[in-house]
Amino acid sequence: MGSESHDSVHIFLFPFLAHGHMIPVSDMAKLFASHGVKTTIVTTPQNALRFAKTTQSRKPTSGFEIEIEIKTIEFPCEEAGLPKGCENLDLLPSPELVDNFLKASRLLQAPLELLLKELKPSCLVADMFFPWATEAAAKFGIPRLVFHGTSFFSLCASECVRLHEPYKSVSSETEPFVIPNLPGGIELTRSQVPDFVKNNVVNDLTQLLKDAKESELKSYGVxxxxxxxxEPVYADYYRNG
Structure with a gap:
């Protein structure tokens, strides 16, 4: 990939279907395109309308016209038990439907693979909530990069809490503890740790997070x-961890 010219590089961006993930991917798409890189966002029809508004062509200082292509794949709402047109996590009428939404997201693998096979992009930047994307890209010899919509600090803090379980060493929900091995002496309380973490819950979400971690280790990068x-301290800590 490193020897290719900008003209021949084709970036596929595949964001999770929630605004907090779509907004930074929109910015990233414009950044790639402003450097003359062919950029394609893969999403569903309803979300494509949102991306079309935020990625309209303009003349950046680089001199390149920003052109971002949007490819759509159908979101299997009804197949996963969701209301028709419910293609974004923020549109769910009830929190009880989150598992259905995650199920629908898993069903996007086959249509994504058809696009990868047809268009053969240089790489796939897929959200961490699509752990199966690493396997999908590997079928066609395409490197997959994992996209995290959060910060290095958050990633490092979460991993240190997961590994060392410091919330087990306090006697109450409000007693503070220092996150072990994390620079900065950051304190939390047990009440600030998600219930699914401190109670070792096993459900669709926790399984997804486990799968995401495993697929990240097999991916091309992050x-x-x-x-x-x-956040240089935490960027270095993440890279060297």
């Missing part, structure tokens, strides 16, 4: 919604 100057 893209984080941050920049080095914002």
């Amino acid at each position: 893209v984080v919604n941050s920049f080095y100057e914002l």
